[in-house]
Amino acid sequence: MSTFVSVFSGAGGLDIGLKRAGWDCLYATDFDKHAVETLNLNAAAGRVDGIIRQADIRDLTGDQMLSDMGKRRGDIALLAGGPPCQSWSSAGHQLGFNDPRGRLFEDYLRVAKELDVRWLVFENVRGLITARGSDGVPGTALAAIRQALFSAGWQTRVELFNAANYGVPQRRVRVVLIGYRTGDEPPVPDASHSEGSEPGKSSWVSIAEALAAIAPLGVDEIIRPSGKLALELETIPAGSGVKSPGKRETTRPGGHWGYKQGAFVADLKRPARTVTANAQQDWIRDPLHGLRRLSPRECAALQTFPADWVFAGKRVDQYRQIGNAVPPLLAERIGVALRGHVHRQASAPSFAPVFIAPLPDRLQAAIDYTTREHRRNGASRMAAPSLRKTSRQQLAG
Known part of the structure; x- marks a missing residue:
């Protein structure tokens, strides 16, 4: 049953x-x-x-x-x-x-x-x-x-x-x-x-391991930053991003802060952050292609979809479905x-x-x-x- x-x-x-x-x-x-x-x-x-x-x-x-x-x-x-x-x-x-x-x-x-x-x-x-x-x-x-x-x-x-x-x-x-x-x-x-290194458990699977298991990207899958964002990301270390301004609170004079959406450079040695349902995915420093955004096919791999799974629609539709x-x-x-x-x-x-x-x-x-x-x-x-x-x-x- x-x-x-x-x-x-x-x-x-x-x-x-x-x-x-x-x-x-x-x-x-x-x-x-x-x-x-x-x-x-x-x-x-x-x-x-x-x-x-x-x-x-x-x-x-x-x-x-x-x-x-x-x-x-x-x-x-x-x-x-x-x-x-x-x-x-x-x-x-x-x-x-x-x-x-x-x-x-x-x-x-x-x-x-x-x-x-x-x-x-x-x-x-x-x-x-x-x-x-x-x-x-x-x-x-x-x-x-x-x-x-x-x-x-x-x-x-x-x-x-x-x-x-x-x-x-x-x-x-x-x-x-x-x-x-x-x-x-x-x-x-x-x-x-x-x-x-907990006994009896494997280590987390990294972005690099997941992306190594899929076919290389085509030219049309490469998305690079431009303008002000490209300049901001240039000096950002892996595992960090462009910070948003904090908002002061009664018990936190320094305020809360976070990373701006679409302005984070992922660390390839760690698992990815949450794959979101929009086109503002994290960036990676690709040894072959340089700084670029994670593609829909790569996000699908990070979600553990089968490599042959087909996604309909435009790129933004694919990101939404995958995320x-x-x-x-x-x-x-x-x-x-x-x-x-x-x-x-x-x-x-x-x-x-x-x-x-x-x-x-x-x-x-x-x-x-x-x-x-x-x-x-x-x-x-x-x-x-x-x-x-x-x-x-x-x-x-």
């Missing part, structure tokens, strides 16, 4: 990983035309199975999806896919449920109930951990999501994954929420890599742990949850920290959302 339906499928990163782990995708859907075209291009080459639909999840019904698949309620084991992350991202305005995209979770949950799946796998940005709900209190957005799932009969396990700890050449930190019936909690994968994706290697590790649980426990218990499982101490500590920060520096932090750095460090630590 290792079947799943994929919603908000994007370029297929989560689906690729689950398929490698032995799961069978019967239905994949996304609203974005370029993402659906990407899935169709790869389906034509035999790399994608199942039904592919371009649709708004608000227009989908579980009954119609089941009819299309020739299945009945309860036949599908897993609903995979995370609603768009921009509503919760620290790089955005963090409008949460006030952003229409933040309400798409309600349709995600509706489809899950209509399909009557056994498990949910929900991926989102780490900002969801401390995101504010309708009351403006940090952490209550996640609490509301968990309460909605609890009321619908799913218990939830929330974990924070650094993809680099699972062999992905990228320091990408994301929240993964796994919904399950009480008594049916699956395990999460143990980290296989570490930054240092929004779940790294297939991380998805595979999660899928293997979940599928192993399927074989150990063939059916789900029928009793309802009686209380919501607590968050891991580390995640609750991050919420508590952000709450204190909100009381001390709330006004200035809300005025400069792009400078929210400290709570992200707390989560990543």
